[in-house]
Amino acid sequence: MEGGIPRAVAEELDAADPLAAFRKRFVITDPELVYLDGNSLGRLPAATSDLLREVVEKGWGGGLVRSWQEWIDWGARLGDRLAAHVLGARPGEVVISDSTSVNLYKLAGAALDAARGRNTVLMDAEDFPTNRYVLQGLADQRGLRLRRLPSDLDGGLDLDVLRSALDRDVALVVLSLVSYRSGALLDMAKVNELARAAGARVLWDLSHAAGAVPVDLAAAGAELAVGCTYKYLNGGPGSPAFLYVRSDLHAVLRQPVWGWYGQREQFRMGPDYDPVPGIERFLVSTPPLLSLAAIDPALALVEEAGVDRIRTKGLLLGRLADDLAAAWLTPLGFRSASPGTPEQRGSHVSLHHPDAWRICQTLAGEAKVVCDYRVPDRLRIGLSPLYTRFTDVWDALARLREVTAGRTYASRPADLARVT
Numbered sequence: 001m002e003g004g005i006p007r008a009v010a011e012e013l014d015a016a017d018p019l020a021a022f023r024k025r026f027v028i029t030d031p032e033l034v035y036l037d038g039n040s041l042g043r044l045p046a047a048t049s050d051l052l053r054e055v056v057e058k059g060w061g062g063g064l065v066r067s068w069q070e071w072i073d074w075g076a077r078l079g080d081r082l083a084a085h086v087l088g089a090r091p092g093e094v095v096i097s098d099s100t101s102v103n104l105y106k107l108a109g110a111a112l113d114a115a116r117g118r119n120t121v122l123m124d125a126e127d128f129p130t131n132r133y134v135l136q137g138l139a140d141q142r143g144l145r146l147r148r149l150p151s152d153l154d155g156g157l158d159l160d161v162l163r164s165a166l167d168r169d170v171a172l173v174v175l176s177l178v179s180y181r182s183g184a185l186l187d188m189a190k191v192n193e194l195a196r197a198a199g200a201r202v203l204w205d206l207s208h209a210a211g212a213v214p215v216d217l218a219a220a221g222a223e224l225a226v227g228c229t230y231k232y233l234n235g236g237p238g239s240p241a242f243l244y245v246r247s248d249l250h251a252v253l254r255q256p257v258w259g260w261y262g263q264r265e266q267f268r269m270g271p272d273y274d275p276v277p278g279i280e281r282f283l284v285s286t287p288p289l290l291s292l293a294a295i296d297p298a299l300a301l302v303e304e305a306g307v308d309r310i311r312t313k314g315l316l317l318g319r320l321a322d323d324l325a326a327a328w329l330t331p332l333g334f335r336s337a338s339p340g341t342p343e344q345r346g347s348h349v350s351l352h353h354p355d356a357w358r359i360c361q362t363l364a365g366e367a368k369v370v371c372d373y374r375v376p377d378r379l380r381i382g383l384s385p386l387y388t389r390f391t392d393v394w395d396a397l398a399r400l401r402e403v404t405a406g407r408t409y410a411s412r413p414a415d416l417a418r419v420t
């Protein structure tokens, strides 16, 4: 029973896929496994292990501390590549450092310190937890008002809600371009324009967008952004994050963690903090060099493929997932928990089912389909165009249909695992 969409349709799409050859550039140890969680942790690029071996053996083992002469600029160098190929920013506006949470703290803190007289922070009530917690902490420490904008769990934030909240007391708006749960994609230029008109700054979290959807920070009038490199950018578990500050703001903003990596003439070890004028003023400390190095070969793949082509394929993968879900899964009690068309989303799609957690465990076990679960009752299906095939989507949804129809998940524990 194929419900009107034969596997041959997916096979034809794979045959016509201009990015098909990129899949071979990733390590795939189990050809049976369908991996649909690249929005959480991207696959390992084949070139990464060799590069890391070289950095470990030659750089660390041979060069020892002398290698820092070369390593010290890697965060800025990779930042420039990310700016040019992924983020639409200018040289010297992006740097890799710390984690997304820490970068969010640094840039939100810097923006709030510069916005004296304004005491409100706006955030999406359904934004990723770390963003909400970081902002709660900042608001609490500084006696600011934090307003949580109500947003639709599946449809995302309505810009009218934002518009009516943007009064003259708002200092900062923090939003994710792509919602971590539903995949809802916001209109960055429009949001920036609304905030600018109200005299507020916007800090973007691009974690689920970078490397999946075209981002043009300069054209969209963006001032501040942060994001992960371990999702669609395939930088590896816990690879350091990026931060973007528009160049005209470097002189205006000072971040709250005054580390020596932001210091002018760092190795003169001066008595007082005096930050450099450029983007490095937003650095804090010695980077985790091995994790930073792993971003290099991963980024090279995204650069070679091009984000526009990645997006074009992502839209087609999303369309196939939508069509299969409507034909096969809706009759089994699933409903879409994402905006209705791929163009309104990033590169993942969510499906609601009351037994989603147990289904997710069964999929990852005997059915060999890895996606993830997000509260409440949602399966999140990540489509990572550099290695996800159309037949992967077809096979995964066919297995999902089988698991659900046969209720083979019924014996699985209902309690959530430590990691979902």
Ligand SMILES: Cc1ncc(COP(=O)(O)O)c(C=O)c1O
Pocket (backbone or CB within 6 Å): 099, 100, 101, 102, 128, 130, 131, 176, 180, 205, 207, 208, 228, 241
């Ligand atoms: C939207 C978003 N922001 C931030 C983070 C967390 O970043 P980190 O744990 O690397 O600080 C995640 C992690 O998945 C995320 O999805």
